[in-house]
Amino acid sequence: MDGNTRRTRFENRVELEREFLTHVNQRFGRLAPLAGMTGDAIDAWQVRAREAGCGNEVDLVHDLLIEISKRAELIADHSRDVFDKEGRAMAGALDDLRVMLSKAMSMAR
Structure with a gap:
């Protein structure tokens, strides 16, 4: 595995995390922003979020x-165990x- 593959996996992880941070913060960010x-x-x-009055609705989230x-984290992991036979991270789940x-x-609205 070369450095470009590792970098790409890391970049994919960061992009994925940003996607979910943005989604959560669009809903809860004014009251309780998710920082990471x-x-x-x-x-x-x-x-x-609970202290801000969002109640138990945040538990499922x-x-x-x-x-x-x-x-x-698994997407950025370099272990072969977390990838399918073609070397792709299991994305379906x-x-x-x-x-x-x-x-x-x-x-939660």
Whole structure:
């Protein structure tokens, strides 16, 4: 694996994280912006969102964000175990999480 492949995976992870940060912050950013996609950042966001009056509705979003964060980390992982036979990161489950997050965000309105 060359440096360009590693860089591309990292760039894909960053792009993915930005996508989800933007989506969450469009809904909750005025009251409780999500600052990052690490587990600690997501946990801190959940606390701030509850304190800001968003209530328990953020719990489902929180859980989805944690799972998305784990998937994004796998995308940047260089281990062969996280990739399919053609060398691509398993993206199907991530697409499912996108749909689930969209539904959760619409329910949280």
